[in-house]
Amino acid sequence: MEENKNKVVELLKQYMSTPENEPSRGISYLKEAVFILNGQGKTLAAHEILEKELRKFHDNSTVEMAILLNMMIKLSALVGDFAGAVEYSRRAQAICEAKNERELLTKVIINTSGLYFKMKDYDKALMHANKALQMAKRNGDEINAACCLNNIAIIHENGETGESGIPYLEEAVKIKEKHGMNAELPSSYVNLAELYYESERKAEAAELLEKARTIAKANENEYAIVEAMKYEARFLKGEGDLASAINLLEEVREYHQENGNKTELLGVLNDISSVYELMGDSKEALNTFKQITELSRSIFKEEQARSIAQLESSFEAREKLREINDLAEQNKRLRTVNEEISEKNNELQEMKAKLEEINRLLEKQAETDPLTGLLNHRKMKSVLDSEISRAERYETPLTMIMLDLDDFKSINDCYGHLKGDELLAAIGKLIRSSIRKNDFAFRYGGEEFLILLPSADMQRTTEVYSRLKESLREHLEIAVSFSAGAKQWKGESSDEFISIVDKLLYEAKAKGKDRLETSEAAI
Known part of the structure; x- marks a missing residue:
């Protein structure tokens, strides 16, 4: 060093x-x-x-x-x-x-994809990553192609594309290992390890994390070592070892703080805040949230200040200012007209931005149940067809749970419909907190819900059912039970898949309620 x-x-x-x-x-x-x-x-x-x-x-x-x-x-x-x-x-x-310079241009577009990813503009990030991948393939450039595949995988996992990043990362790792890209491998290993862990492939995740640590230490790459620590902390959090997770995350926070990595620091603070919440330490969670807010404001203010400074100091801006001053007296009327046009243009731009935001909100509302916050019945068909296609393409499991609250009418009759709606909203939140970020939850009907679990077998499905049942028991002020049916996809159409699970649900009802039915022999 x-x-x-x-x-x-x-x-x-x-x-x-x-x-x-x-x-x-x-x-x-x-x-x-x-x-x-x-x-x-x-x-x-x-x-x-x-x-x-x-x-x-x-x-x-x-x-x-x-x-x-x-x-x-x-x-x-x-x-x-x-x-x-x-x-x-x-x-x-x-x-x-x-x-x-085709190879260098490919690298520039790869980094530009990473930039838009940091900005959370996932559409532009994916567009640039795909463009760079096509260029790399045309040039026979496997090394840059691997970097593109890595970016595409991370974008799919963080954006709302509905596609798994695992196949892209696995291909990227193979290329990087083939070419001995030791400087690049640690980041791919930790990214793939996180996806494996979320897919319950924990042993493979641990093996990849160890590989990342070993190479990073051999290269004396402090940044890669710290990244491996961050992902290890996330795994420890998932296993319930919150004290060890927070210790590692504090080391990661200190590193990024010392080196001015503000966008990385923002992500680490979010991880720390979530661990403190799980620990029940509301004071530290609130303190961390305040740091997140301050850092977000700082990033925004610094970016805004740089943009203004660059504009004021640019040659083009100075030239335009000089020309305006020289011709001011001769062009007063024209300047007034231009100012009016500019003002109207700004109004139109603001109106356009508001309309775009409204359209985004309307699109989201059209796909979301307003009471529970879950995806609605309209969105369910397209998601299910997409996940069936992906399961068929990659030969990965796909399971479905359909659940229906038991005797919900009596709750409405006893407590009133307003309390019933509050209960449904609370159940929607508990369902979301009981599944992974790549799982899907829908409000199927009045008090019926449907959960779709990509890359999950029946054992995983049973765990989700048990976790949700326990969560409802612990967090709801009104005792409520539910009956459920579950099945792993075996080649049926989406409509057939739903129909079978629906029958399993009602078989659970017929057998006394408050149970999970998975046996197709019963129907």
Whole structure:
């Protein structure tokens, strides 16, 4: 580590002493210094140095400059400077296209995909990742293709695409192992480990996590070591070892705080807050939530300030201001008209933004049951068809639970319909908290619910049933039971699948209620 530190200092000295008429040599020193800092996890230091020096090369359009700009896309995204990252991406792509640098352009688009992922714009992230993948395949570039597959997997798992990221990550890992991409493998291992863990493949998840730790330590890659710690903490949380999970997460928080990785720090704080909630430590959970709020505001304010500063200092803005001042007296009437047009345009833009937001809300409302917050019957058909196709394509299990509250009419009669609605809303929340993020829950009818469990067999389904039953017993102020039917998909159409599970539900009712029926022999 000390050797790398000395090397960074020496490279920066060489960069500062490089004559102005040899910019390419200076850029190469700068690039190597920033690369070492980034590898050490010194994100903030690397970003500050490169941001300051890039201003000196505004008109430089060499391939070396495109490489630096590509590095800045990732660094800027990590420190929360999203506006700057978008601009660096635009400049890097322009240089690559002008120089016909296809491989470097692919890398730029991969990093741009990662940028939009950090911004939670999953549609743009997926669009750029797919574009980069097609370019890599055309160029026969397996290494960049692996990076694209990695991004696509993470986007699918975090966006609302309904598609599993596991096959993409498994293919990415095979390529990276084949080419000995040890610098890239730890991130793929931990990402795949998390998906395996969520799919109840815990032994495989633990093996991948150990591989990630081993390679990261061998490479002295502090960032990758910390990432492995973060995922280990998540696994410990899932196993109920909350004290160990919080200890690891505090170490991860300290690392990202020291190195200025604001967007990563935001994610870690959310993990910490969720663990404290599970521990019942409301004071620490609230304190962490306040830190999350402050950090989110800080990222937004810094990005906004950078955008304004860049606009005010740009050559184009100064030129336009000078022209307006020179022609002010001669064009008063025209300026007034332009201001009115601009004002109307702003109003139209605001109206457009509001309409788009309203349309998004309407679309969500059209798919969501307003009382329980679960997906509605209308959305169920498309999701079920999609999951059946995926189960058939990847030969993975898919199970369904249909449940119906027992004697719900008597609850309405005894407590009133308003209390009954409150009870249904509470049950909707408990169902969501009892399933994984890649599972689906629907309000099927009045007091009927349907749960769809991708990549889950009947044992997993029975566990979900038991967990939900216990959750209702512990958290509802009015005692309520439910009957349920469950079945693993065996090739039926979606309508046949629902019909069989529905019959199993009513068989459970016929056998005395408050039970789960899974035997098709009974119907």
